[in-house]
Amino acid sequence: MNAKDTAAIRPRLARTSRRGFLLMAGAAGLAACSSGPEMSSPQAALPMPELPPDPNAGLGTGTPIGLILPLGASGNAGAVALSLRNAAEMALSEFAGARIRLIVKDDGGTGPGAQAAAQQALDEGARALIGPLFAHSVAAAGQVARQRGVPLVGFSTDTNVATQGVYLLSFLPQTDVERAIRYAAAQGRRSYTGLVPDNAYGSVVEAAFRETVPTVGGRVVGLERYSAGQAAEAARRLAGSVAQADAVFLPDAADTVPQIVQALSGAGANLGGKQLIGTGLWDDAKLFANPAMNGGIFAAPDTAGFRAFATRYRGRFGREPVRTTTLSHDAVSLMAALVNSYGEAGITDAAIQNPSGFSGVDGIFRFRADGTNQRGLAVMQISGGTTQIVSPAPRSFAQGM
Numbered sequence: 001m002n003a004k005d006t007a008a009i010r011p012r013l014a015r016t017s018r019r020g021f022l023l024m025a026g027a028a029g030l031a032a033c034s035s036g037p038e039m040s041s042p043q044a045a046l047p048m049p050e051l052p053p054d055p056n057a058g059l060g061t062g063t064p065i066g067l068i069l070p071l072g073a074s075g076n077a078g079a080v081a082l083s084l085r086n087a088a089e090m091a092l093s094e095f096a097g098a099r100i101r102l103i104v105k106d107d108g109g110t111g112p113g114a115q116a117a118a119q120q121a122l123d124e125g126a127r128a129l130i131g132p133l134f135a136h137s138v139a140a141a142g143q144v145a146r147q148r149g150v151p152l153v154g155f156s157t158d159t160n161v162a163t164q165g166v167y168l169l170s171f172l173p174q175t176d177v178e179r180a181i182r183y184a185a186a187q188g189r190r191s192y193t194g195l196v197p198d199n200a201y202g203s204v205v206e207a208a209f210r211e212t213v214p215t216v217g218g219r220v221v222g223l224e225r226y227s228a229g230q231a232a233e234a235a236r237r238l239a240g241s242v243a244q245a246d247a248v249f250l251p252d253a254a255d256t257v258p259q260i261v262q263a264l265s266g267a268g269a270n271l272g273g274k275q276l277i278g279t280g281l282w283d284d285a286k287l288f289a290n291p292a293m294n295g296g297i298f299a300a301p302d303t304a305g306f307r308a309f310a311t312r313y314r315g316r317f318g319r320e321p322v323r324t325t326t327l328s329h330d331a332v333s334l335m336a337a338l339v340n341s342y343g344e345a346g347i348t349d350a351a352i353q354n355p356s357g358f359s360g361v362d363g364i365f366r367f368r369a370d371g372t373n374q375r376g377l378a379v380m381q382i383s384g385g386t387t388q389i390v391s392p393a394p395r396s397f398a399q400g401m
Contacts, residue, residue: 060092062099063344065335066121067328068131068141073109081106081133084155084328086317088130091332094312098336107132111140118144118152126150128347130331135161142166151352153331155324159204162371165349169327169365173201175375176279177208177251179299183379183391184247185216189275193222193241194249195234195260205251205279221245231256235263242269249277254284261292282382289385299377301362302393309361330360356397363393 059067067088069081085104092098103124105117114137118129122144128151132138135158145152146165154161157170181192192213196202202225213220222241226234242248242264248271250257257278264271276296283300287293306326313321337358338346349369357366357374364376379391 059089059102059104060098061101063101063127063335063339063347064103064121064125065100065332066118066124066126066129066131067102067104067332068107068114068117068121068129068137069104069328070109070113070133070137071104071106077109077133080322080324083322083325084131084133087313087321087325087327087329088332090313090316091329091336095333095336097340099339100332100336102130102332107137107141109134109137111136113137115140115144117141122148122150127344128152128335130328130335131155138166138168151347151349153334153352155327155331159372164369164371167352167367167371168373169331170324170373171280171362171375172372173205173251173279174208175373175377176299177205178212179377180277180279180297180379181209181212181218181249182216183297183299184275184277185218187275189247190218191221191245192218192247192249193220193238193245194224194251195231195238195264196223196225196249197252197256198225198227202251209249209251218247223249231260232263232266235260235269236267239264239267239269242271242274245274247275247277251279251281253281254287257282257287258290258292283380288382288387293382294384296382297379297390300380301375302378302389305361305363326361330358330362330365333360334358364396366397 067085069084070077071081071085072078073081088102092100092102103121103126105121107113107117114132117132118141121129129141129145130153132141133155135156138152138154138156139161142152142154142161142163142165146163151165151167153167153169155170156168157172159168159172159174162168192209194209196206196209206223206225209223210220221244222238224234224238248264250260252260261271261276276293278296278298280298280300282296282298306323309326309329310321313325335347338351342351353367353369355366357364362375365373367373374397376394376397378389378393380387381390
């Protein structure tokens with residue numbers, strides 16, 4: 001796992017409540033927003049399978065699709081991989097008439113393992129690959145997939161490994177930033193300042209912040225970066241520019257953001273009337289409980305889809321799903337939808353890049369030609385120890401973002 005995966009994925013792996021991420025309520029599978037196949041209701045829960053499963057076992061029947069996960073990795077990665085595999089199995093049972101067969105391969109959480117797993121799956125006839133989980137593994141498997149002319153849908157959040165034919169279905173922090181800034185601008189916020197962690201995650205969200213603010217007619221009047229433990233000094237440097245701003249961008253985790261807010265106030269910055277803006281890292285009950293964060297906003301999927309998914313997952317496997325488990329479910333449903341609609345030869349870059357997008361457990365999403373994705377997110381506002389939706393997630397990309 002690289003730094004970007006660590007910063008942006010691990011918080012979601014650690015908590016099932018991390019972000020209430022995305023399916024249109026009641027939909028059991030995934031369909032093109034415009035004209036894709038409709039999904040049936042979820043089928044009855046099946047008995048919990050014996051664990052751990054055979055990492056090389058196949059699931060389903062029909063067009064072969066490779067599923068590459070770090071099932072043999074130690075610690076948290078292996079537990080996450082098992083949850084992702086379970087969700088893939090669940091997607092097959094819930095997608096009415098699915099005509100795909102999953103070829104499950106264990107990459108051990110390594111680049112060489114992912115490369116070997118991709119080669120094995122393709123040698124066994126896979127027409128597309130799902131996974132792996134980490135950036136270095138996606139890069140390795142993606143190289144094999146591109147050489148063989150087969151698309152890959154992976155789960156890393158590091159956009160450096162995305163490219164034509166190697167798609168990322170993960171929750172990208174850039175999307176969080178863009179959605180929240182656009183909402184703030186629609187509320188009349190024009191001048192922005194921010195404190196950004198000096199790490200890989202900070203570099204990603206800073207770039208998105210600097211790119212988005214001008215596109216919505218705003219301007220960045222101040223921006224500082226801070227290393228671990230140095231936020232107070234950065235707050236002192238930024239305090240002067242806060243007076244010129246009507247929005248303050250604080251893209252860090254729940255344990256750190258309240259300290260930054262306190263440091264800004266201690267440095268003489270008056271945050272009254274300023275719109276505090278975060279990212280998906282704010283989706284944490286500890287942050288909601290802090291009165292200083294009341295009124296702060298961040299972008300996240302509507303929670304309804306994941307709640308329904310988690311109920312079905314518990315009924316089937318007798319345990320809580322890892323938050324990112326929905327990625328595997330949606331990737332399998334996507335492949336099933338393409339095969340059912342267009343046949344075995346229908347899994348193409350053009351089909352995957354359908355501009356109308358798809359609807360999954362965590363709402364609408366679509367892939368760009370560069371391999372990144374765009375998601376329909378809601379804007380959440382912290383209020384009284386919880387959050388409320390102040391701008392609903394769009395139901396189609398025709399609504400705009």
